[in-house]
Amino acid sequence: MTRPASPPPGLADEATLDQVGREGLVAVPGAPTPAHDGSGRVQLSFTVTDGQDRAVRVPPGVTVFDSASWNGIAIDSTCGGHGTCHKCKVRLDVPTPVSRHDRRTFSEGELAQGWRLACLATATQDLAVEVPPLTTRPKAATVGVGRQVILRPAVQKRYVELTEPTLADQRTDLQRLSDAVDDLELRVPLAVLRLLPGVLRDADWKVTAVVVDDELVDVEPGDTTATRYAVAYDLGTTTVVATLLDLGTGTPVAVASRLNKQQPFGGDVITRISATMMDPDALARLQSLAGETLDELAQQVCAEGGVDPTQVYEVAIAGNATMTALALGIDPEPLGVAPFVMSSAHPPVVAAAELGLSLHPRARAVVFPSLGAYVGGDIVAGILATGMDRDKRTRLFIDVGTNCEIVLSDGETVVSTAAPAGPAFEGGAIRCGMRAADGAIEVVRIEADAGTVELGVIGDVEARGLCGSGLVDAVAELVKVGLLDGSGRLVTDEAAAAISPALAQRMEKVGEERVFVLHRPTPESPTAECVYLSQRDVRELQFAKGAIATGWTLLLEELGLTHDDVQQVLLAGSFGSYLSPASAVRIGLVPTLPVLRIVSAGNVAGEGAKMALLSHRERAGAEALLEQVAYVELSDRSDFNDRFIEQLAFPGAQGG
């Protein structure tokens, strides 16, 4: 076989990044940016002793530390920006107010010279920032769409050798440990307090503190600092992908995917929500199936990576709002009926064990927040991974699926919406539709002059159906050669014969419906199935792409833009990875722009989950997106239907 039915994580990511890199379409580190232009952003010009000078633009109110970190500029820090380690010293040309911590760190003279702690200095205007040489070399990892992430996992370990208590030094066990790791603040759960006295004394006061954010989750005998893992999840409705990350190096150790075990309750979110409305036990069952799915994957990646599951201290989960609610055991019913209301945009941080995961007993689960009932945590993770909020180009992010999520940024403002595309892109409601599995036609090329139809079939086997990308390709190619007109009607037999007699022979009738035959039994393969595209299939695709195009059209209007302003389209998700950019343009699924500007972004939800684990600053960035990104509800727009009708036509058609 060649292409897996499920998205190929890891490999796909690298391929995507390569491609993106080649095309030079992502933010290039070091690229000059214009000076502060009253656009609502401020510019920070970093003079970096140990690295390349850089200018970056950020929303006002971001700290200097975050501004640097988000742009891959390293500033010393061991506390990761909590204001406790006093190491992130920078010098500002326009000094910010002096904080309590600044006073404890700098002399009066240094303060007067503009020295401040970067994690406490907020950028409210353009600043020149001098970054002194690093005393430690922070590690960085490339994740997401060309994003450089400086490793600052929430999971931290500190090996300490404590002095034994004496009558002259009766500090409590916890105080003794806290004093030794004084760059971290420690909140201690009862369970750890219970084991602390025994571990300290049994381990002869030589222990490793395991801290997640500010919580002491364990105290391990001896030096265990080398082992520190986390699992990033893309919790899809269909497929769930898990990546085991080594938090010390930022590298993936193992990747696995499997179908979501909730599948028997329905293929999409609406059927699963319906299940909980019909059967009072369904929610508990769906929750437990989500947990089983997540845990099986966790055990699998740990086994493959040779990692003891108890060394996994954190997981991050990016899923749509319904998958998130079901995994947390929250009734999803209000998500499924108007006015589509979530219980909370921000799921609480929970114990991984509470989600059914058998990892470290106090491992934590970070669940991505959602922008709306239909723009969920997977999209927030995608925005993080693509840096939609930190790039000054006008970019359009589209995650195509049964429910299609759309995000638009003009470099200043980010807006998002959801469009109900229906199941066409997943092969649903299509006569010969099927999932992207062996035997599915995924590529179609039609030549009018030669009268030929070339098919790319998953698994290089006999074609037996049409998956989403094949459907888009087939329609786009028929539009290209003129067998489909702009309104989406298959032309008459006469018109077809005028275009190509060979192709016209493929125009048939199945029942009352006209179809275009893509594949049929031949003398060489007499048992082949007949695979065709029907007039109704074309209508289904029109409705699907019309909904999506209406979505981004309204978002463009929201920001006062037209589709000409779009500089890049990011196609997210597994379907986006396989879609032909040319076909997407031809059917009007995306705005008309050069195909090289249409980029498959890969599994961005999983990438965003990785980023959240590798950097607690990026995680904070994801939370901040909820304030920064507006959610636009389309279903109550009076102009939605008019726009929808306008968007049904195919822009790439030869005629009208």
Place this chain on the structure above:
Amino acid sequence: MTRPASPPPGLADEATLDQVGREGLVAVPGAPTPAHDGSGRVQLSFTVTDGQDRAVRVPPGVTVFDSASWNGIAIDSTCGGHGTCHKCKVRLDVPTPVSRHDRRTFSEGELAQGWRLACLATATQDLAVEVPPLTTRPKAATVGVGRQVILRPAVQKRYVELTEPTLADQRTDLQRLSDAVDDLELRVPLAVLRLLPGVLRDADWKVTAVVVDDELVDVEPGDTTATRYAVAYDLGTTTVVATLLDLGTGTPVAVASRLNKQQPFGGDVITRISATMMDPDALARLQSLAGETLDELAQQVCAEGGVDPTQVYEVAIAGNATMTALALGIDPEPLGVAPFVMSSAHPPVVAAAELGLSLHPRARAVVFPSLGAYVGGDIVAGILATGMDRDKRTRLFIDVGTNCEIVLSDGETVVSTAAPAGPAFEGGAIRCGMRAADGAIEVVRIEADAGTVELGVIGDVEARGLCGSGLVDAVAELVKVGLLDGSGRLVTDEAAAAISPALAQRMEKVGEERVFVLHRPTPESPTAECVYLSQRDVRELQFAKGAIATGWTLLLEELGLTHDDVQQVLLAGSFGSYLSPASAVRIGLVPTLPVLRIVSAGNVAGEGAKMALLSHRERAGAEALLEQVAYVELSDRSDFNDRFIEQLAFPGAQGG
């Protein structure tokens, strides 16, 4: 009746408070205090529109709001000093720095006039504070030793009627609720998020939010604001007392006490610690017995008060460090062996359910912090209840028991220590010793001239033993009449006969040991037991009181004081309540001062626990005590033994 074996809470407290009030020994509200004198305190002069003008002195760094609250001065607030309700407006003669919240509350003109939010204004120098009329009348309760506590429970309820969501208002369920109770910040646990969508819709969006500190612990259908309860515990080694509090009114609803179910593991902390060292299962068993004790009492007070246990949202537990560790399931072994180290001074806030309590499923347990392994949460609660840290007199607090805790304040500095008194005060190691139960001699009066011995016996029954207060009385009376010399030796028969022939007849020998007979069979009661005080009993008492006197002597030295400087002695705990002040002075258990200045403070641990429940500011005060009160370890003092020898003698003796 008689006197119960366990401390009579409630009644005893009131009696104590009466007594204290009569004697005029507690801080009188409104009493003038001297101006700022460089003593390390600052003076705040409150001009109160709705009440009496007051001047109070507090440590620098305390907020104006706390300074008022701790002194019973009401300032408007609904958030209880969290900086969110913006109601605690005051005007200062010397304005403090302007906070972000001040800017949102006041105009520039008002800020210039000195208006500030009291909860954010820190007193760093003497201030005049103008308090505007109250818009709400805060309730106050009198608890502890004459302490006025303004009711600001951590447990708060808000009844809200929410607007239903629409497509134009898709705020999440949680956001909708948070917006309606915007004076509180809400952190929401997963369990509440799970029930939120259902409750809101089933209750037609009319619900009561139950908030403990910043945690939303429940959302109840309809208006339940009238029912809000908490249970305060004095978790003693011997006796556990529970008080059910109505948090709406601050009044106790029911009180119950019972023996600690851990008793079979030993009568004191050391035997219980030893049990955990001998038997690996003992810790779990002791923990579960603590939980059973607490829960039985909770169920009992709820039944007596007619309160549904699920309406109890919080409990506070004040116990010594060992009882605290055992209740939390923390190995107490390091508390029992030098260098006597606690796992943590601050127990984490835990779910009451985790301690075995069947109350509201998310009720919280606030466990008092400890100053040291032998100055535990009961003493911290006692300091809170007696206001040891907020009174400018030199006061000595003594909790007499097997382990005796001593706290000394000179009005500025507070120091504490523990003295190992041994079991004498509980009737242990005393020939005819017994607990304070029916038949125990608790009062002894000896008249040399008349040659009489008068006994007060608990339960008005035939005497059958000697409890702690009887022991102290007996020794003190023998010292008074001269039958015991200053060194603690029973005088010779000849000397005794010279003092009183009748009393000399009571000097006998039991085995090799000389004794003084207090009670014996008579023709009228021929079956009576013989109850006597032996020479060795006197020695036991000398060691016990010697250890205690050494403790307070060293603390006085620590602050550069002598016993003449002591203005008040507070005797805490059940034993303290029954001790005769005159006898305590005569044997040297307390410094020599007028008996009216020796005050029984009652069950101060339980009172402190109540205060923590009635006011989260008082609770913060308890936490702050850990920074303010120094713990002095006596066991490594080179001068301890010398001082101990010095303190063995009886100061009230006629001779030696």
